[in-house]
Amino acid sequence: MSLIRKIPYGGKNVIVMFPKNERLARMLKQVLYEKVGETNDSMIFKGPLPLDIDADILRMGVRSFIRFCEKVHVDGGRKLRKGGHLFIEPYRTVKLNVRMSEEEYSLLSKVANMAGRKPTTLFRTFLLSALAKMEGV
Amino acid sequence: MLVIVPKCREVQRFLDCCCKKVGENNSYVIYESKYGLELDRTSLAMSASEFLSFCKKVKVEAGFKRIFDDRLIIDVARKKVLTVMLSKDEYALLAKNAKQFGVKPSARARQIVMNLVWEYLEREKFKEAMGKQSLQ
Numbered sequence: 001m002s003l004i005r006k007i008p009y010g011g012k013n014v015i016v017m018f019p020k021n022e023r024l025a026r027m028l029k030q031v032l033y034e035k036v037g038e039t040n041d042s043m044i045f046k047g048p049l050p051l052d053i054d055a056d057i058l059r060m061g062v063r064s065f066i067r068f069c070e071k072v073h074v075d076g077g078r079k080l081r082k083g084g085h086l087f088i089e090p091y092r093t094v095k096l097n098v099r100m101s102e103e104e105y106s107l108l109s110k111v112a113n114m115a116g117r118k119p120t121t122l123f124r125t126f127l128l129s130a131l132a133k134m135e136g137v
Numbered sequence: 138m139l140v141i142v143p144k145c146r147e148v149q150r151f152l153d154c155c156c157k158k159v160g161e162n163n164s165y166v167i168y169e170s171k172y173g174l175e176l177d178r179t180s181l182a183m184s185a186s187e188f189l190s191f192c193k194k195v196k197v198e199a200g201f202k203r204i205f206d207d208r209l210i211i212d213v214a215r216k217k218v219l220t221v222m223l224s225k226d227e228y229a230l231l232a233k234n235a236k237q238f239g240v241k242p243s244a245r246a247r248q249i250v251m252n253l254v255w256e257y258l259e260r261e262k263f264k265e266a267m268g269k270q271s272l273q
Contacts, residue, residue, distance in 0.1 A: 048226030048229070049227070077224075090226060093225060094223045096223055096228065096243060097219070098218070098221065099216075099217070100215055100218075100219055101217070102213075103171050104247070105219070108254055114257075119219065120219060120221055127221070127231070130249045
């Protein structure tokens with residue numbers, strides 16, 4: 001963790017230290033993450049968007065994936081492992097208030113119900129996926 | 138939302154296409170609409186002063202009207218407030234995108250999400266229709 005904090009351009013982005021893995025490095029570069037440093041056994045990336053890292057994509061078994069997750073350190077965000085998925089998310093500190101008409105809200109709620117999610121979660125998911133698409137991810 | 142407009146052939150032709158007519162008298166026509174409307178001065182073939190006096194006579198119930206850049210924008214009242222937590226970078230991405238379109242981040246967020254909601258519902262309708270067709 002101390003290594004991560006020494007990086008000069010910490011800025012606003014989430015900074016993640018992963019154990020070295022070429023496959024993961026290639027994938028991270030595709031999702032707006034840039035490499036900001038490396039050591040003998042780890043690589044450090046920074047980026048703006050939440051990550052969902054799948055054990056299957058990394059071709060790891062359960063035990064090796066758990067060991068991999070333990071070695072991941074996140075600065076400016078949090079990590080959470082659920083089964084074969086490692087979620088890395090920047091801290092959410094900005095509140096966005098969106099005013100909607102009754103009609104718009106009922107449509108959003110309808111779609112959220114269909115997807116089995118809360119309206120706010122669906123709103124966030126839709127918004128971030130669209131923004132990522134516009135950024136070319 | 139109820140929109141009460143002075144009788145005008147051009148305006149009525151436009152509103153008949155996108156709203157439901159619910160009443161009229163000698164000088165006004167009343168329309169009902171669930172969504173926002175935009176009336177452009179040039180497409181109504183009015184002079185600036187005619188357009189301004191027309192806009193002043195328009196009345197909106199359960200909504201609001203605004204004159205902006207030779208356009209009359211009529212929109213539904215937005216009473217629900219949805220609060221979404223974002224990270225600073227996510228907000229920066231949204232703000233950058235909103236700036237490109239010349240709107241506020243919250244307005245841009247609403248546009249983006251509501252477009253996706255519409256697409257999702259249309260896709261579901263299409264899937265349903267295709268399912269019914271294959272069953273037949």
